Amino acid sequence: MATAQGAGAGQGLRLIAPPLLYAILMLAIPLLTILAYSFFRDDYLTVVREFTLDNYRAVWADPIFRAILLRSLAVAGLVTLTTVLLAFPVAYFLSFVVPPQRKALWLLLITIPFWTSYLIRVFLWKVILGYNGVVNSGLKSLGVIDQPLQFLLYNTGSIVMTLSHAYAPFAILPIYVALEKIDRSLLEAGRDLGESRAMTFWRVTLPLAMPGVVAAVLIVFIPTIGDYVTPTVIGGGKIPMVANMIQAQMLDIDNKPLGSAIAISSMAVVTALSLLFLLLNRRFLRVRA
């Protein structure tokens, strides 16, 4: 028995070796490298391998970095709130109302936009909201407005709108999966014990759906905070987020240690916030046996 187990473990390790090796070479080592770079000194053309905390001092003392980080957090937070709130009823509809044989079709319809080019979708919002764009020209030809509305594009609101649209399917899927796992007899029990429909939802369905909501929040929040395309295209370069700052340091200014320190600092903030969020929701995550 013990040898069979050992043989299985050996076989498993041999099988996992190629993908693991790839992930180590292409992910773990690069991540550790930028971590190391963030403690090195930049000397114009070369990176000097001397330990220093100057990069972090420079990053955190920089009011521009703090402002950009705060903006990124605010945008990602707003996007997360919007997507999750808008997605929950759709996930609920999919799980509780759609008959089982139609579920695959609905899921496919919801996931298709997610698989189409992200860049094209972002660009479309620019076309829709632009000065001579779809909304302005449409309203003008309908006689609603005389002059194009200028406030549609190049602001935080349009960035939030675009990102919410882009990440919508991300939020639906985890919530749907959590709702599907709910034992329907628990809901009947709630009703039988005299709870109203609303109270059953509030006290049974919602707490049991929370693991999916938590997953949805993280799955939307983490990538949106690092988004590069939307602030560039929709913000017109005037409303940079952290990804734009990292890109500028890494490529344009070519200060890799400072760029690494910005990347690591933002990652640390995002990780800390995610862990805090998990901690706050731990009682919901523990429920699931």
Add this chain to the structure above:
Amino acid sequence: MSVAGRGSGLRVYAVAYLVFLYAPIALLPIFALNDATVIAFPLKDFTTRWFVQMVENAALRTALLNSLTIALSAAVLATSLGIFAARASTRYSFPAKGPIMGLIMLPLVLPEIIVAVSLLVVLLAAGVNLSIFTVILGHTLICMPFAVAILSTAFASLDTSLEEAAYDLGETRWSAFRLVILPLVMPGIMSALLMSFTVSLDEFIIAFFLAGNEPTLPTYIFSQLRFPKSIPMIMALGTMLVALSVVLLMLAEYFRRRGVARTGRTDSGGFL
């Protein structure tokens, strides 16, 4: 009655949500076929000249060829690596399984900019020249978790007694894998290939950082967004790209359903 009432309210909302999801995409073909240089209402005449302009564009052809090379290579590499990971994680238990699978699946939640800059720093430090080859390396990494997720479902639905029967009938571990397991998970493999291909074809950030001077379709599109006169052609290109993604996706869904049917389970639906 109240159940039906609530259900229909939700249905209206869900349909409105779908309209919101699809409305921007619906604009692509409308303006790709509109004979005007600005994307604005009212619509002008019907034209196919933006598609003609797209087909005749040499820079675009280079970008397309690069993108297809990258997507095909990344799909094959990611799926091959994914087969190992999915088989290992569904069939065997081994030390540090959680952390190992966590590392392999990490690109799914990591912001792409982080993957891109960290790979860039390492590749430059290692003296590797940036080209479509380096983009393939990056895309393989981010496609791998998608492939593992799809393939794990395929491998998990396998009945181990089929494999044991093959051993009892004298097959070796490899021949049993080739003759029994591989045909059963083949739809999953096709699905993983198609999904990885789609992800790679549409990926922008990693290509932007790692391609050097080589254009890919998304980086070409990005470079053209600054020029208003290229916009109608980009609408035509976008129409083609979205149509291609939808076809690939439908194929992947078809293979996934065939896989579900082949292993005799009921369809729970969805990719993730």
